[in-house]
Amino acid sequence: xxxxxxxxxxxxxxxxxxxxxxxxxxxxxxxxxxxxxxxxxxxxxxxxxxxxxxxxxxxxxxxxxxxxxxxxxxxxxxxxxxxxxxxxxxxxxxxxxxxxxxxxxxxxxxxxxxxxxxxxxxxxxxxxxxxxxxxxxxxxxxxxxxxxxxxxxxxxxxxxxxxxxxxxxxxxxxxxxxxxxxxxxxxxxxxxxxxxxxxxxxxxxxxxxxxxxxxxxxxxxxxxxxxxxxxxxxxxxxxxxxx
Numbered sequence: 001x002x003x004x005x006x007x008x009x010x011x012x013x014x015x016x017x018x019x020x021x022x023x024x025x026x027x028x029x030x031x032x033x034x035x036x037x038x039x040x041x042x043x044x045x046x047x048x049x050x051x052x053x054x055x056x057x058x059x060x061x062x063x064x065x066x067x068x069x070x071x072x073x074x075x076x077x078x079x080x081x082x083x084x085x086x087x088x089x090x091x092x093x094x095x096x097x098x099x100x101x102x103x104x105x106x107x108x109x110x111x112x113x114x115x116x117x118x119x120x121x122x123x124x125x126x127x128x129x130x131x132x133x134x135x136x137x138x139x140x141x142x143x144x145x146x147x148x149x150x151x152x153x154x155x156x157x158x159x160x161x162x163x164x165x166x167x168x169x170x171x172x173x174x175x176x177x178x179x180x181x182x183x184x185x186x187x188x189x190x191x192x193x194x195x196x197x198x199x200x201x202x203x204x205x206x207x208x209x210x211x212x213x214x215x216x217x218x219x220x221x222x223x224x225x226x227x228x229x230x231x232x233x234x235x236x237x238x239x240x241x242x243x
Contacts, residue, residue: 062242066120066240075124086241091235093232093234101116108121122237123237131187132184132201133186134225135183136182138219138220138221142218157222200212206227
């Protein structure tokens with residue numbers, strides 16, 4: 001007589017054998033594995049392309065980097081960190097720099113970024129100064145009558161037109177006691193000459209003879225512009241290869 005326990009064990013074994021055998025010997029077809037490999041390779045290639053595209057997109061151009069630089073200190077940090085771009089800080093002056101690119105740079109304003117060929121520039125700082133120079137004869141309206149002033153203006157102007165020396169005429173007629181023979185020297189600003197005087201000199205060209213009246217002080221000038229304006233501009237520029 002077969003025991004129930006042995007029968008159960010045998011049945012269990014048979015069941016296990018029956019269902020495990022196919023699993024143990026199951027073979028995955030080669031074409032399926034190749035398909036999986038191909039798909040994995042395709043996924044890898046797509047991932048690499050996406051990464052490369054993202055890297056290219058994320059990398060800033062030289063122009064974009066320059067737009068974020070606002071001080072000379074920040075520009076120096078860029079120079080130190082980007083030697084491969086051959087960066088440099090330039091200081092240019094309108095009175096000594098005269099190459100074509102230097103002239104173009106000197107026409108720019110502070111903050112301007114632009115490229116010439118494969119080189120990019122940014123103007124970090126710009127200062128502009130102008131000075132004027134003329135010679136004059138001063139007539140004091142507190143001492144002379146309006147008629148006398150008008151007569152002297154016409155007389156002195158005619159002499160200047162005829163070629164008389166402004167130095168000689170200033171020494172002869174000026175009423176302010178200057179010791180410069182009427183030469184203003186280079187000047188700019190109201191602390192040096194009246195604003196009306198400066199505005200008039202600015203508006204005239206070299207060699208012009210004209211009148212200036214400071215009515216609230218009753219001052220009157222006969223003026224000859226003896227020098228072109230001294231216009232001086234200085235800029236600091238960051239330069240690097242790239243766009």
